[in-house]
Amino acid sequence: MSAILLLVLGLGGMALGYFLYSRFIAKVIYKVDENFRTPANEFEDGVDFVPTNKFVLWGHHFTSVAGAAPIVGPAIAVIWGWLPAFLWVTIGTIFFAGVHDFGAIWASVRNKAKSIGTLTGEVVGTRARSIFTIVIFLVLLMVNAVFGVVIARLLINNPGSVVPVWGAIAVALVIGQLIYRGKMSLPLVSLVGVVALYFLIYIGPSVPVSLPEQVGGLSDNAAWILILFGYAAIASLLPVWVLLQPRDYINGLQLFVGLIALYAAVLIGNPTVVAPMINQDVPAGTPSMIPLLFVTIACGAISGFHGLVASGTTSKQLRREPDARFVGYFGATGEGALALAAIIAATAGFASLADWQAVYTSFGQGGVLAFVNGGATILSQGTGLDAEVAGTMLTVMAALFAGTTMDTGLRLQRYIFQEWGEIYNVKWMSKAAPATLLSVGTCLLLAFGAGGADGSGGLLIWPLFGTSNQLLAGLTLLVVTVMLVRRGTPTIYTVVPLIFLLVMTLYALLIQLKGFYTKGDWFLLTLDLVVLVAAILVSLECIASLRRLKQERQQSGAS
Template identity: 60%
Template sequence: MSPVLLMFIGLALFVFGYLVYSKYLAKRVYKLDPAFKTPAHELNDGVDYVPTNKFILWGHHFTSVAGAAPIVGPAIAVIWGWLPAFLWVTLGTVFFAGMHDFGALWASTRNKGRSIGALSARYIGKRGANLFLVVIFLLLLMVIAAFAVVIKNLLISTPSAVIPTWGAIVVALLVGVAVYRMRWPLVPVTIVGVVALYALIVLGDQVPVVLPDDFLGMGPATFWILALFIYGAIASLLPVWVLLQPRDYINGVQLFIGLGLLYGAVLIATLFAADKPEIVAPMINTALPEGTPSMIPLLFVTIACGAISGFHGMVSSGTSSKQLDKEPDARFVGYFGAIGEGLLSLGTILAVIGGFRTVAEWEEVYSSFGAGGVGAFVEGGGMLMQTGIGLPASLSATVLATMAVLFAATTMDTGMRLLRFVVQEIGDAMHIRITKFPATLVVVVVGLGLTFSQGLGGDGGLRIWPLFGTTNQLMAALTLSILAVMLIRKRRNALPALLPLIFVFVMSFWAAIEQLVSFANPEQPDWLLFVLDVVIIVASIWVAVEAVIAMRKAATDPPEPEDQDASIQAVREEV
């Protein structure tokens, strides 16, 4: 079977999602109002609250939510077969992730840009909200620590990605000055910025940077980890227009072009190459390696980003809602941002099932659960690009490795900004005022402490990563429960939130219980993960009960009146 058939089916589903389902959500469910004054205008402070062009904001949102997870998750999950992964990525993006991301952005915008943690206190109850702040803290800590490890490993294994990775920061700073200070038109600035980024990729391929074993008194791994945390701390404190917005926007455009190259390579190789790519991976894998867990429920937490992800709700409510210029922009930023991540996950699946020549090659990579990952994506995608569009293998690997690094880097520093907000919210809950500098210091110290907890190689960043999938999906369920309460209060159709909520909660809670049993295995117990998993399970049960109570109350209370400034006819014309 040719991978191009899967590509077209997936693309058709994504087009349907954006043109049909997201329009229904915008008109009938969220009822977006172009006259609504967004927090970016109401609370404009030039630092976090800044009205932003929807294309630039989409770039920030897309690259922040994407990270490395929509590559890692699908590249691991195809071990169960390509069909389950394909169905969850496509249908999960259209009916789960798009609704979730779009909804979180709308909900936060309607509540002065408040985070999911703050919204849970308002719509579900304060009793569980404070406990869940701890879970949010753990989730964000997992993201920044693990992605630091992923980036560090790629910079060491693919030294040709070093120059484009760090050069992209300089390009982004110049783009920010050109757009916001010199007021240059966005299109020519975009073209020049993208050309500069790809020039850096070519330069990086020609001039790989390999650090010596002893660099400034430390090993390469230690140096890259420290450099990443220092960069992330600075980026999280700067006004969003200086680095966050332009960097994420220009990276988003460049990364979309990279995806275009990957999809184009699949099509061209299928049509014209003598050695046409074929799907060598099994549709349903019945010969799973020993130790592989059951597909249900683990598939739905292994592929989180790329189908639905609680982290997206934190980005939507943490940074994107504070920059939304007009409420109707939420459809493009939120829903199409989820589509962008779905495209990345679909591209990853195509690369890891169609980028190998034989079943034996594929089985060698997928010899155990957890194998594959970014390495399989770079290897398989590089082979497709070499076959389809003739890029040399080394340059193809550089393009894909740079894509992975830039996705991970933008998510890491956005995660640090979000974690700073969470630290401040925890301080507020304890009646302690924490300003942004001490909060950022807490984030850096705790993040580095976790990352170096198993040595200076920095692999401690993956210490609590096994909990990411379940914690992330339980966060998504929390976000959906907030949306359901808001919609019930307004007497709108809550089924688009309730149905995904039930499915995601059941699967993620089931996975959390299975993990709890494995962590308590007498032969090889992991008591740290066991205790953290217990905390997450207890918090989830608590919030679930509170959410049900809140929904029942919302259904019996008098309905909330529609906003007085809403103009439904204007909404219909706008969207």
């Protein structure tokens, strides 16, 4: 089958979702108000609360949520065949992710830009907040610890990507100054930034950079992880306009240029999808597609991490409430387009079915390498681009997005510690610097405490990321639904996605629980139980809150 068909149907459906469905959600469900004073304007401080152009803010939001996950998940899930992955990414983007991301921004903006965890305490109750923050903290810990490993391995496997990955930081610093200090035209700055970034990508293979195999007694992998966390700690403390915003914005433009190039190569080269539509001959040990498909593909269909970004950093920068539709829903659409590209690269970037099967020998295979290698093949065959440059471009794309997600994730983890400091009256913890040190310390404790000198301990709890992340998305939709009930607004458009997510995620958690018990993996078994119990308790608290609202309305109607 031609990959062009997947491209046209997928992008066409997502475009209709943004132009039609999101407009309905904005007008009828969330009822966004042009005259509502957003927290960015009310609490402007030049550090975290910064009223921002919606295109720049979209770049921040999109690249913060579009890490390696929308590449890894779909490129693994195609082991069940391209059709299930394609349907879940397309339908999930339109009816799940867009509503979720848009809703999380709206809910936070309507409540002084409070995070979804803090908001849970006010909308549902303090017990729900305490339990919910445990899940949030675990998700952030997983994302930060694992993405450090992912970026380190990408830099080691492709030394030509080191210069463009780190050079992008310098480009972003300059762009931030040009936009906010120099007041230069955004289109001009954007053009300069994209040209500079792609120039670095072009010269990257000519100046490969590798660390020695041993650095101060540590492996090169461990050294890169320490360097990355050192950078992320500094980035999380800087005002958002200095580095976070411009880096995310220019990376967003870089991604779209990369996606346009990849999609153009598909249209020109017309590659054939060699993977089966539904794989009837999956490798031994591959888990059941239902429910595991819906937690393997999280980012790219719907992701709870998006709610953390939406209510953690994005809501503090929203200049106008109607911008939430563009930033949130279209941000989810952009990530859906990335997930679609990963599906095409991982199914049409191989010469034959036998070559594809040689990669997908067991569940968990594929991932970033399938995307990079398959995408580079499509690019070189469709456009004539040098295969090494194409591979570097896609590697840099993956590394930059993992990096921006890590930047934002560490800042969000810092917010969690600061909120805990305020809630429990631990004054030193409520300050930015100590909270950042705690955030980095917990990540490194997991990385090196569980992974040894290599620093890859984050991978130990990664099997729980998919379920924890999707659970977080369902619980975020629960909080948004409670807000809609209080406003007397129709809730079916959030209730259907949240019921589906909670059912599939709880089912997957139970399957994983059995698997961990069979393997004797007591650490993951314990964490699985913690997440499972937390999910049930928060759900019960939300149901109780909805019942109280219903009773209050009945009593008010009777009187």
